[in-house]
Amino acid sequence: MTSGAVWGDRYNTSVTVSGATRWTVTVAVTAPQCITTTWSGSATLSSNNTVLTMRSNGSGNSFGFTTMTNGNFGARPQIRSCTTG
Numbered sequence: 001m002t003s004g005a006v007w008g009d010r011y012n013t014s015v016t017v018s019g020a021t022r023w024t025v026t027v028a029v030t031a032p033q034c035i036t037t038t039w040s041g042s043a044t045l046s047s048n049n050t051v052l053t054m055r056s057n058g059s060g061n062s063f064g065f066t067t068m069t070n071g072n073f074g075a076r077p078q079i080r081s082c083t084t085g
Helices: none
Strands: 002-006 010-016 023-028 034-039 042-045 051-055 062-068 078-084
Touching: 010 023, 034 042, 034 051, 051 062
Parallel strands: none
Antiparallel strands: 002 010, 010 062, 023 051, 023 078, 034 062, 042 051
């Protein structure tokens, strides 16, 4: 997981999965932060947009998302799980 562009109220994060073409990754942010945009995968968000489950969609082994800070600048996303197959 790597940090990308940072703006005053949001930031991007990229995740790369190596060694598999089919994968599922679950990522969480700390409320009041929330995930607003995703790319390069098939995304499912929790009802409060704090937990992202991303599945491979044939676009490669990387995906990304944008997190709104909502005043919480100190916390960064955490990978909860990564499975292949």
